[in-house]
Amino acid sequence: MSVSARSLSGALGAVLGVEGVRDDAATLAAAAVDETAPRWVAVPATLEQLSQVLALAREERLAVTPRGSGSSLELGCPPPRVDLVVDLRRLDAVVEHNPDDLTTTVQAGVTAGALAGRLAPHRQALPLDPPGWGGRTLGGMAATQASGPLRVRYGTMRDLLLGVRFVQADGVVTWGGAKVVKSVTGYDVPKLMVGALGTLGVLVELTLRLHPVPDFEGTWLASFRSTAEAQECVARLLESTVQPSRLEMLDDRALTACSLPVAGAALAISIGTVEPAVRAQEALLSDIVQRTRGRFETMGTSFWRAYDRAQSAPGGVSLRIGTVPSRLAATFAETRAALDGAAVAGCAALGALRARVDADAAALASALPRLRAFVADVDGGVVIERGRRAMREAVDPWGPVPAPSLAVMRAIKAEFDPTGVLNAGRFVGGL
Amino acid sequence: MALSGQIAAELQRIVGADGVFTSREARLTYESDMHTLYKGEPDAVVLPRSTEQVRDVVRLCRQARLPIVPRGSGTGLIGGAMAPKGGVMVSTTRMTAILDIDLPNRAATVQPGLINLWLTDAVRDKGYFFAPDPSSQMVSSIGGNVSTNAGGPHCLKYGITTNHVLGLEFVTGTGDVLRVGGKAADRPGYDLPGVMVGAEGTFGLVTAVTVRLLYLPESVKTILATFATVVDASEVVSAIIAAGIIPAALEMLDEAMIGAINAAVGKVYPDGAGAVLLIELDGPRAEVETQGERIAAICRERAALFVSVARDEMERALLWKGRKEAAGAVGRIASAYLLQDAVVPRSKLPQIMREMVAISRRFNLTIANVFHAGDGNLHPMICYDDRQPEEFARAQEANEALLHACIALGGSVTGEHGVGMDKAKNLPLQYADADLNFMYRLRRVFDPDGIMNPAKLLPSHPACGEGFRPSRPTLPQGTWV
Numbered sequence: 001m002s003v004s005a006r007s008l009s010g011a012l013g014a015v016l017g018v019e020g021v022r023d024d025a026a027t028l029a030a031a032a033v034d035e036t037a038p039r040w041v042a043v044p045a046t047l048e049q050l051s052q053v054l055a056l057a058r059e060e061r062l063a064v065t066p067r068g069s070g071s072s073l074e075l076g077c078p079p080p081r082v083d084l085v086v087d088l089r090r091l092d093a094v095v096e097h098n099p100d101d102l103t104t105t106v107q108a109g110v111t112a113g114a115l116a117g118r119l120a121p122h123r124q125a126l127p128l129d130p131p132g133w134g135g136r137t138l139g140g141m142a143a144t145q146a147s148g149p150l151r152v153r154y155g156t157m158r159d160l161l162l163g164v165r166f167v168q169a170d171g172v173v174t175w176g177g178a179k180v181v182k183s184v185t186g187y188d189v190p191k192l193m194v195g196a197l198g199t200l201g202v203l204v205e206l207t208l209r210l211h212p213v214p215d216f217e218g219t220w221l222a223s224f225r226s227t228a229e230a231q232e233c234v235a236r237l238l239e240s241t242v243q244p245s246r247l248e249m250l251d252d253r254a255l256t257a258c259s260l261p262v263a264g265a266a267l268a269i270s271i272g273t274v275e276p277a278v279r280a281q282e283a284l285l286s287d288i289v290q291r292t293r294g295r296f297e298t299m300g301t302s303f304w305r306a307y308d309r310a311q312s313a314p315g316g317v318s319l320r321i322g323t324v325p326s327r328l329a330a331t332f333a334e335t336r337a338a339l340d341g342a343a344v345a346g347c348a349a350l351g352a353l354r355a356r357v358d359a360d361a362a363a364l365a366s367a368l369p370r371l372r373a374f375v376a377d378v379d380g381g382v383v384i385e386r387g388r389r390a391m392r393e394a395v396d397p398w399g400p401v402p403a404p405s406l407a408v409m410r411a412i413k414a415e416f417d418p419t420g421v422l423n424a425g426r427f428v429g430g431l
Numbered sequence: 432m433a434l435s436g437q438i439a440a441e442l443q444r445i446v447g448a449d450g451v452f453t454s455r456e457a458r459l460t461y462e463s464d465m466h467t468l469y470k471g472e473p474d475a476v477v478l479p480r481s482t483e484q485v486r487d488v489v490r491l492c493r494q495a496r497l498p499i500v501p502r503g504s505g506t507g508l509i510g511g512a513m514a515p516k517g518g519v520m521v522s523t524t525r526m527t528a529i530l531d532i533d534l535p536n537r538a539a540t541v542q543p544g545l546i547n548l549w550l551t552d553a554v555r556d557k558g559y560f561f562a563p564d565p566s567s568q569m570v571s572s573i574g575g576n577v578s579t580n581a582g583g584p585h586c587l588k589y590g591i592t593t594n595h596v597l598g599l600e601f602v603t604g605t606g607d608v609l610r611v612g613g614k615a616a617d618r619p620g621y622d623l624p625g626v627m628v629g630a631e632g633t634f635g636l637v638t639a640v641t642v643r644l645l646y647l648p649e650s651v652k653t654i655l656a657t658f659a660t661v662v663d664a665s666e667v668v669s670a671i672i673a674a675g676i677i678p679a680a681l682e683m684l685d686e687a688m689i690g691a692i693n694a695a696v697g698k699v700y701p702d703g704a705g706a707v708l709l710i711e712l713d714g715p716r717a718e719v720e721t722q723g724e725r726i727a728a729i730c731r732e733r734a735a736l737f738v739s740v741a742r743d744e745m746e747r748a749l750l751w752k753g754r755k756e757a758a759g760a761v762g763r764i765a766s767a768y769l770l771q772d773a774v775v776p777r778s779k780l781p782q783i784m785r786e787m788v789a790i791s792r793r794f795n796l797t798i799a800n801v802f803h804a805g806d807g808n809l810h811p812m813i814c815y816d817d818r819q820p821e822e823f824a825r826a827q828e829a830n831e832a833l834l835h836a837c838i839a840l841g842g843s844v845t846g847e848h849g850v851g852m853d854k855a856k857n858l859p860l861q862y863a864d865a866d867l868n869f870m871y872r873l874r875r876v877f878d879p880d881g882i883m884n885p886a887k888l889l890p891s892h893p894a895c896g897e898g899f900r901p902s903r904p905t906l907p908q909g910t911w912v
Contacts, residue, residue: 100669100778101807123675145617158625159594168869175866180774182806183843184580184629185850185861186888187870188593191625200621212675235535239558241649241715277718322615326535351536352616378536379598379613398619404609409621411876416869428620 008060009040012084015052016042020090031085033065034078034389038085045090047165047173047204054202055171057084058421065423066198068109068137071312072144074386076197076426077397088139091204094118102210103162103181108139108203123213127154127245129304131354132312139203145195148311149246149268149304152349160209161190166201169417179207192412199427200416214272217245218282219299222289223263227251227329230265233292234325234348237269242285244349246270248307251332253343257310257356258303265332267294267348268303311345316358318386321371323351324378334374338367351380361394368395398428434474434519438495442477442519445487450478450525461502461520462513469510469852473500473520480525482600482608482638489636490606492519498885499604501632503544503575506567508770509851511579511631515886521636523574529553530639538597538614540641543574550642559644562589565847566755574637580629582847584680584754585711587805589645591847593628598641601627603634604878613641626873631849632884634877648713651679652723653741653750656730657704661685661787661800663734664706665780668804670729671710672777676722680711681805682754685784687764688799688812692753695760699753701737708804709754757801758812765797765814767823769830773837774846777807786836787811794829796822808846809837835860850888858890 012021020043022028028037044050057064063081067073068088091107094115098104099122106115112126113134119125130136130146140146142164147156154160163177176189193203224230230249237247248268250258255266267289271281289296323331325348332344332353339357346353359367364387371382384397391397401409406429413431417424425431434442434453442451452458453475462472474497479485492499498518505512514520523544531540534557541550547568550561564583565571571581577599582591589595598612612624627634658664664683671678684692684707689700700707710726712719723740730738741747753760761768775783784800791798797814811833815826834844838860845854858867870889877883885891 098776098778100673101776102672103776147617155590155594158622159590172865174869175862176869178774178843178861179841180776180807180843180846182582182586182591182774182803182808182846184582184591184847185844185854186858186867187873188580188626188629189866189869189873191593191622191628192873194622194625195619196621212672212677215675238537239534239646241646243715273715273718274721276721277715280717281715320617322617324533324536324538324614326533347616350616375615378615379618380615381618383617383619401618401620402610404607405611405620405623407607408603408609408623408876412621412873415872415876 005039011056012040012042012053015056016044016049020045020049031087033073033082033085036079036082038065038082040083041085041087043087043090050086050202050204051167051171051173053086054167054169054421058170058419061419062421063424064421066202068140069111069135071132071136072140072146074388074392075144076423077430078389078392079423080425086202088137095205099124101181102212103179103207104210105179105205105207106138107205109137111135111137112141119210124210125213126160126208127211128157128160129308131308133308138206142194142203142206143196143198147352149248149307149347151352152247152347153243153245154211158191158194161194161206162209163207164190164193164203165205166193166203168201169421174201177207181209197423197427199413199423199431202422214245216275216278217270217272217301218278219268219270219301219303220282220285221260221297221299222267222269222294224265224294226264227332229293230267231328233267233289233294234328236288236292238325238349240284240288242281242288243271244269245272246304247347247349248345249328249348250345251336251343253341254310254345257313257343258306268299268307270301270304311354311356316356317364317384317391319355320383320385321346321353321355321375322380323353323375324380325349325351327351327378331375335371338370339363354385361390364391365394368399372399401428438491438497439475441491442475442488445491446477446479446484452476461505461522464505464507464510464512466508466510466851466853469513469515471513471515471517473514474517476520476522478522478525482602485521485636485638486602486606486608488519488521489602489604492882493604493606493880496880496882498882499636500884501578501636503572503578504546504570506571507575507579507851508772508848509853511849511851511887515852523572526638533614534559534644536614537644538641539644540639541573542639543577543637544572547571547573547576554644555647558647560647561642562595562645563592573640573642577628577637577640578630578632579849582803582808584682584803587681587803588677588679593625595643596624596628596640597643599624599627599637600639601635601637604880604883629849631851631888633874633888635883650716650719651711651713651747652719653747654710654723654726655739655750656708656710656735657701657737658706658708658735661706661784662781664708665784665804667708667730667733667735668780669778670733671726674725674729676726678710678805679713680709681803682709683707683800683802683804684709684754684757685800687797688757688761688801691760691764691799692756694763696752696756699749704736709750754801761799761812761814764799765816767817768812768814769826771809771811771813771830771833772845772848773809773834773842775807775809775837775840775842777805779840780804780807783809783837783840787833790829790832790836794825796826796829803846806846807842852887855886855888855890
């Protein structure tokens with residue numbers, strides 16, 4: 001260990017205390033990002049510690065990777081360097097919950113599952129359910145703009161994040177947004193931080209909009225012979241007064257992964273509201289499904305746990321595919337043709353799909369340009385959400401961003417993190 | 432300051448001779464938005480028809496270091512679409528085309544000058560609507576709605592403009608054309624549409640907007656309940672939310688406002704009420720019926736004087752008519768008023784309404800209230816006699832006192848109208864220096880030369896506030912809030 005490294009360890013220790021900084025081999029190996037082990041793992045217990053750690057990192061030109069639960073460390077380009085992993089899981093306090101305002105403020109290391117437990121007695125929820133949501137931290141979900149089936153009704157983190165406190169690359173603690181459900185005061189800084197992969201600041205505190213849990217919820221499966229028929233049903237549903245809280249389309253392999261009987265394609269639908277309305281909507285739904293030649297059956301809400309397990313199962317490659325509802329069947333077909341064995345599913349009403357597949361780097365490198373070209377004419381994209389390092393070296397995991405937009409993104413990054421402290425090289429265009 | 436002949440000629444070359452106004456009379460027409468306290472006439476007004484024309488105007492102005500002020504319909508309430516430093520005002524009134532309607536994907540792309548309601552008019556017969564409904568929607572432009580991130584009564588359920596913007600085309604302060612977002616979900620990279628919405632023209636000019644369309648709800652129900660006091664009504668607001676119901680709209684009017692409306696448009700609200708709650712539910716019929724009964728029960732349990740459910744579309748329109756005429760009706764009780772747009776956490780409504788009564792007494796001014804109670808977005812109208820400078824000064828003090836009270840309760844400086852010139856000075860109430868510094872730097876990325884809508888949205892040096900002639904700070908008849 002060099003002298004400067006030793007003094008850096010000392011400096012980190014002085015900020016974080018003995019238990020807040022680790023450099024033993026086992027911890028470092030476990031904290032590796034894309035097979036690159038950091039030199040230290042910092043586990044700040046306070047906002048002030050995090051601020052001081054980042055100020056130090058900037059001064060010492062350390063490459064910092066923030067992390068929460070670690071579920072999304074394979075999102076993005078492999079990092080060119082990892083000196084310091086900042087583990088946010090000790091920042092796990094629910095700072096406040098105001099049931100009458102339907103808002104909560106949490107630290108970034110709070111998991112969605114822990115928050116759900118705190119909210120349940122009040123019959124309130126943060127309606128965000130990306131795969132494996134229960135164990136994921138809310139800071140991570142914001143940084144990765146992770147979403148799940150409930151987005152059809154409640155939107156995504158971008159719609160639910162009211163305010164955010166973050167630490168900039170130079171350690172400056174910054175707040176954007178408001179703690180109330182409606183505010184247009186100044187720029188919408190929270191939007192900038194959602195999905196930015198921590199490249200503009202490390203998120204530490206989130207103020208979130210909550211929703212009441214519906215009185216009653218029903219879940220149904222509509223099975224079809226083909227994705228084309230399923231798409232036709234989606235089109236009819238979108239042009240109806242049915243108000244689903246989830247509307248997922250699954251291909252045969254995604255159905256199998258949920259231990260459901262095989263069909264050409266299926267829609268898993270839930271509706272949550274007062275009971276008489278759920279019953280009335282069920283009748284309408286059943287009618288539309290049957291008119292589009294589907295088979296309609298009731299499932300328990302436990303289906304959504306099985307779906308979540310299947311979507312978050314470890315291993316393989318996971319892709320986020322953005323398309324539009326009028327192109328569902330074609331996008332399913334194109335994905336399956338490009339990637340042998342792919343299981344495709346996702347939010348049918350918005351065209352936010354996910355493909356899971358066992359593929360190697362070469363297969364991915366040939367499939368992705370084809371898929372990206374296919375969705376390009378509806379301004380869609382394909383992002384590798386999970387996949388081993390070699391795959392994300394073989395092909396850009398984010399896909400192309402139009403040059404004028406990328407130039408602005410570069411300028412934003414250069415303004416707030418000119419020396420590349422935060423996740424440098426991992427975001428779009430190598431930012 | 433007059434434009435050089437060369438610049439004027441260049442502008443004419445870009446947008447055509449019929450698209451440039453430089454006469455004194457024409458420029459005066461554009462000297463303010465609906466907040467007539469703030470005046471500043473541009474040196475020229477240009478009316479482009481295309482993105483390319485907007486881009487060329489920006490490039491020209493950048494070269495000449497001329498300020499650019501975007502303007503839609505001029506219905507803003509914040510001193511936004513006016514030119515405190517002169518320069519070129521770019522009006523979108525000739526960019527009103529609907530470029531694309533894609534119902535299967537529930538999206539539409541429009542030019543920024545399109546009037547909000549015209550979009551819904553274009554798709555209503557197919558069963559769709561555009562959800563953001565600022566009260567000005569009959570006259571305000573979608574580009575203006577995007578720039579101010581406009582709200583409206585129904586944003587309680589549906590969210591504000593940003594929640595309905597899928598993509599934007601805009602010209603930055605550097606004259607670059609960006610197309611960001613789109614119909615497909617989840618594009619990688621920073622959320623540029625997200626930060627552009629609500630930037631009040633300080634990042635650039637919006638030249639096209641792709642928005643989400645929604646399918647019309649099966650059923651709508653409007654309920655009117657009256658209470659002895661605004662505090663009673665505020666507690667009912669909390670009780671409705673606590674029952675797990677998020678109405679489409681939840682509006683409150685206080686006694687002064689009820690009186691003004693009844694005097695202006697006929698007796699739409701029952702006499703003797705200290706507060707009116709106007710509650711609207713929409714959605715599946717069975718949901719609306721069930722929740723409507725619950726809300727009526729909550730109102731009755733909690734000291735409502737009177738509860739009525741609109742029986743048909745005509746009754747519903749009448750209940751809303753009073754609400755929509757509120758700003759104009761205040762003209763009946765005062766020659767002028769200041770309008771506040773601050774927000775409190777909705778659980779703090781009883782407190783802020785008590786505070787409001789105290790402020791009204793302390794400053795000896797009538798304050799009439801009509802506001803979005805469901806999300807805690809207040810719209811107190813502080814009435815004064817504009818022939819009395821001393822009373823105007825008192826009204827300004829009362830306005831600031833109210834704003835401070837809202838912030839002290841954990842609120843926000845502006846809920847839906849925006850910042851403009853009016854509230855730039857107030858941002859430090861909500862943001863620390865570091866927070867504001869972040870915003871200054873973000874602005875500089877999009878507009879390095881500081882030509883885009885200068886003196887708006889962020890507090891500037893004290894000297895920048897000079898040069899405004901306070902005149903009748905009254906909202907004109909027919910203003911919507």
